[in-house]
Amino acid sequence: MHDIQTYFERHQYAGRVGTAFIYGIMVSIALNFFWTPGHIYSSGFTGLAQLFDTLSKGILGFNVPVYVFYFLFNVPLIIAAWRKIGHRFAIFTMIAVFLASLMIRVINTPTALTHDPLIDAIFGGLVNGFATGLALRNGISTGGLDIIGILVRQKTGMRMGVVNMIFNAFIMLAAGVVFGWQYAFYSAIGVFVNARMIDTVYTRQQKMQVMIITDRPKTVVDSIQNHLRRGITIIHGAEGAYKHDKKEVLFTVISQYEQYEVREALNEADPHAFMSIWRIERIMGNFYEPKL
Template sequence: MRDIQNYFDRHLYIGRIGTAFIYAVMVSVALNYFWTPGHIYSSGITGLAQLFDSLSQGLFGFNIPVYIFLFVFNVPLIIAAWRSIGHRFAIFTTIAVLLASIMIRVIDKPVTLTHDPLIDAIFGGLVNGFATGLALRNGISTGGLDILGILIRKRTGMRMGIVNMTFNAFIMLAAGLVFGWQFAFYSAIGVFVNAKVIDTVYTRQQKMQIMIITDRPKTVVDSIQNHLRRGITIIHGAEGAYKHDNKDVLFTVISQYEQYEVTEALAESDVHAFMSMWRVDKIQGNFYEPKL
């Protein structure tokens, strides 16, 4: 049994490292092919690194490249992740940040695909947002605001995209004051697109309430709890208005990415059951979240 667990853990680690590499390549493309040629500032720590890269000549008398700032700024956040989120999460975050810094250096020849800063802002946000959401969905962080966002979300329930946009208001303000409001406004558009794509791809933080009407409650509950770890409330004595037969109503709350497991569990236990799902903006109480 231990050998089987080690086998799955090994493949999980390989998958996460592969995801970290994909993220690194995509963020390098976003930075070097869109943001840098368009004079667009990214979100989060990457945007902060860009800002310090632009100011480093005046501050230090010599230029310090983006990838150096990107890694240095992430070090204290990785330490916080190690202490508060999980050791494996922190290790894979370090791998993702290190690979991103390396790939930004390797792909260090900006290619001007377009001279339109609006297109650069939108497509840079799309590429980076998808990469960030993909990394988070596979249990790793890209560093920076991803770590800060997860810590805040665990305490307040606030969405990752909202945390991202709140912090980035500072980046946009600084960019506007230093380099001109035109590029700050374009950068704000890119940040908005980036945040929306993250929320679309990374669905762990999005909660859904499930209502199931069935005449086989025990079978359905057992099947759902075999697929995922969720508490379920049962309301007995419901009555169908059409045939006036006895039914039971089940309620539970899941993460959006778990809806496929619930659908599969219901198909196995009661193909005639009725199920509805709807988004939940906020929950309070004990809600289990798998350790990252």
């Protein structure tokens, strides 16, 4: 059993490293092929690195590349993650940040693919959003505001929405001052597209409420809990209005990416059961989150 567990852990780690490599390639494409030629700023620490890259020549007298700032800004956060969040989380974050910095340096293009800043904003956001969502879906942090968000939530229980908005508003303001206000609006479009793509790919944070009506509650509960770690509430004494037969109602909350496992578990336990799933905005109380 221990050997099997070790095999799956190694396989999972190899998959995460591969995902980090893909993330690095796609971030470099978004930055070097779209955002930089179009004078578009990204969100988060990538946008902050772009800003310092733009300002470095005027302040220092020479240009410091984006990938240098991107890496340096993330180092203290990775150290904080090592101390406060977890060693495995910090290691994979370090790998993702290092590979992204390396790919930004290696994969470059001397000419822009397009001279339309709106296209640069949209496609840069699509590529980077897909890369970030893919990384998060595979349990890899991309550094920057991800780590700050986790640390703030651990310390205060607060979400990072306001901090994210303020941080990104500062980046958009900088884009307007440096390149012109039209580029601030283009950058805002890119940030919006980036966020929507992340939400499309990364479904772990999207919670779904599940209601199941069945006459085999114990079998269904056992099957679901064998497939995933979720608590289930049973409401006894329900009655079908058509045949007036006795039913039980089960309620649970899952992440959106777990809905296929729930469907598989229900088909195994009771193919004739009725199930409805709908998205919920907020939950309070104890909800299990897999370790990072």
